[in-house]
Amino acid sequence: MEIFSNSPLWLAFFAILFAQFVKVPIYFMVTRQWDWSLITSTGGMPSSHSAAVTALTTAVAYEHGTESTFFAIAAIFAVIVMFDATGVRFQAGQQAAIINQLRADLHFFLEESRTWAQKKEEEKIVELKTLLGHKPSEVFIGALTGIFLSVTFYWIK
Template identity: 70%
Template structure:
């Protein structure tokens, strides 16, 4: 089988790319700022994880039916992925926010007691990534995006 004719795979991969790209104009509409780094970052609206797994699951359902074993596997994979995106990964992001605040507060303390500003940039600690997981609304929008993409792909192919 030619990998590029694998409908579920192509739908899932396209859903990831689409969801990652669409984050940029969404951020622009909300903040009037363009941040191209969003294309390669985790978190944000819509969830590319949810878009990918729901596009994959929907494409499997279209191609093999909802009574197939592969649909069952894809569905459980999607549920676990989306649960993780809103649970563990979201909480890790919240913890990173708290740690970054604590570190910033500590840096203010250090600035008052030492000459922190004169240290080289590479000597300073890089902030932890806080946009790791998703809010439930981001996961829902990612899921809707994935389902729509799978049906559009099916109609086009």
């Protein structure tokens, strides 16, 4: 099957896996705590979205050249994905953090006025996910990761 010889596709997938895995040791270096849940989480350093789209775009450049329509499609796709990662998704995460704070404040008020302490954990409200998007530095490092992986692959190949 030709799909198994599609280097741009496999490099993009590998970049996602690599970026997700490397989040764990990076987080450990910063906090001195292991958090294996980062492998399946969104957000964080480096951006696996950026790593994937830049690995794909770089591989397409190697396979078809920068003057090809394929490269143009991949490059525009990469720009949109990285813009979204730093824009819409990051802002959604910021809004989720504010909503969580409002909910925590409301919860504190209710706890003081009622007997919330007697409720089971399952009955309490689950917080919204705040780590949806990326800081520009996370997108930049993710982009460099993807480019590095593709360049290394084609240099070795």
